[in-house]
Amino acid sequence: MDNLKSAESIKSFLQGKDDKALFAEANRVREQVFGNEVYLRGVIEFTNFCKQNCNYCGLRAQNREISRYRITKEELLDSVKEAISHGLKTIVLQGGEDPFYTAEWFADVVSEIKRDNIAVTLSLGEQPYDALKLWRDAGADRYLIRIEEFNDSIYMNARPGHMWQERFKVLDDLRQLGYEVGSGFMVGLPGSSLDDLANSILKISKLDLHMIGIGPFIAHPQTPFYNEINGDIDLSLRTLALVRILNPYANMPSTSALESASVGARIKGMQVGCNVMMPSITPTRVKKLYNIYPGKNPKEDSIKFAIENIKQMVKDAGYDSSDSIGCSPKLKLENPV
Ligand code: SAH
Ligand code: SF4
Numbered sequence: 001m002d003n004l005k006s007a008e009s010i011k012s013f014l015q016g017k018d019d020k021a022l023f024a025e026a027n028r029v030r031e032q033v034f035g036n037e038v039y040l041r042g043v044i045e046f047t048n049f050c051k052q053n054c055n056y057c058g059l060r061a062q063n064r065e066i067s068r069y070r071i072t073k074e075e076l077l078d079s080v081k082e083a084i085s086h087g088l089k090t091i092v093l094q095g096g097e098d099p100f101y102t103a104e105w106f107a108d109v110v111s112e113i114k115r116d117n118i119a120v121t122l123s124l125g126e127q128p129y130d131a132l133k134l135w136r137d138a139g140a141d142r143y144l145i146r147i148e149e150f151n152d153s154i155y156m157n158a159r160p161g162h163m164w165q166e167r168f169k170v171l172d173d174l175r176q177l178g179y180e181v182g183s184g185f186m187v188g189l190p191g192s193s194l195d196d197l198a199n200s201i202l203k204i205s206k207l208d209l210h211m212i213g214i215g216p217f218i219a220h221p222q223t224p225f226y227n228e229i230n231g232d233i234d235l236s237l238r239t240l241a242l243v244r245i246l247n248p249y250a251n252m253p254s255t256s257a258l259e260s261a262s263v264g265a266r267i268k269g270m271q272v273g274c275n276v277m278m279p280s281i282t283p284t285r286v287k288k289l290y291n292i293y294p295g296k297n298p299k300e301d302s303i304k305f306a307i308e309n310i311k312q313m314v315k316d317a318g319y320d321s322s323d324s325i326g327c328s329p330k331l332k333l334e335n336p337v
Contacts, residue, residue, distance in 0.1 A: 014198060016238070026245050030244055030275055038321055042278075043092040043123075047071070049096050055225050057293070058292050070101075076109060079283055087323060089323065090121060093106070093121070103130070106122070107134050107138040111139055119325045121140075154189055154196060190229075201243055205246040215256075216236040221294070236261070237265070240252065249333070252276060256280075277310050
């Protein structure tokens with residue numbers, strides 16, 4: 001494989017110069033670090049209210065066509081218990097930025113879940129340092145916040161009134177607080193070129209992340225981007241492979257956005273370097289309403305079924321669902337005993 005340090009060589013692989021060599025190398029790197037194991041994370045999408053107005057997302061505050069929901073602490077903890085009973089060792093709390101929930105509410109939930117000795121990941125958008133600290137002190141292990149896009153003008157077109165540097169600052173706070181830190185971006189936001197994508201791949205790889213989540217942009221009919229073109233699936237798979245090669249130790253999910261863009265693409269994601277799958281453990285009554293993009297949670301299935309379905313998918317693809325807590329191997333390198 002060529003050296004992937006320059007934007008030019010990355011761009012040539014993005015253009016499809018040699019998919020066979022690229023995918024084989026990404027798979028080799030993944031296998032060397034993670035063997036045949038795929039880590040499972042149960043994602044509970046606890047609210048679809050959001051105060052933000054990202055132009056790509058169906059949960060944006062100005063979307064009046066969506067029915068909104070919130071789940072209670074009891075419902076959340078019941079779902080988590082059930083997911084644990086089906087063998088999950090990491091729970092991800094994800095939602096819109098919903099001011100209804102206080103920082104203390106999350107701190108309580110985190111400490112409750114931590115009693116079961118499993119990992120807790122938060123994905124709650126941009127939050128102040130004090131809240132991040134409170135949650136870390138309550139036992140939260142990991143935090144995911146995607147940069148989304150590194151090109152200023154594309155970013156500002158997608159998130160009016162914001163700059164990606166604000167998210168970058170949150171990543172700094174998280175690092176300082178000792179979280180395992182995750183970020184990522186979307187492939188194919190309106191206006192992005194191959195040069196932008198090559199730049200995003202290089203930039204994300206310089207951040208030395210524990211987790212990297214990447215998926216195609218999917219146009220949502222109830223957003224200002226309703227008429228835009230979805231992120232390309234081949235480009236997304238090449239991006240994942242390149243990022244895997246440049247970040248051997250990062251945990252990388254094969255995202256549901258891949259599957260929404262093209263049926264079966266989540267399996268392909270595992271074959272090009274991803275080592276994490278994230279079944280939704282959102283209560284059945286609301287899971288279809290977590291409609292960030294079309295096809296996000298296509299089925300109103302039970303928690304048990306959602307987990308079993310993903311385990312089966314992993315098995316059919318020839319991998320093993322891991323029963324470990326699945327920290328990034330980077331942690332061991334950072335804290336040798
Ligand atoms: N509110 C939090 C977490 C929920 S959104 C946040 O914004 O960080 C989780 C991720 O969904 C976002 O980071 C974004 O990358 C992705 N997403 C949102 N809308 C999307 C779309 N239309 N297509 C693909 N991914 C999308
Ligand atoms: Fe809210 Fe996140 Fe959607 Fe933006 S991407 S509108 S912050 S849920």
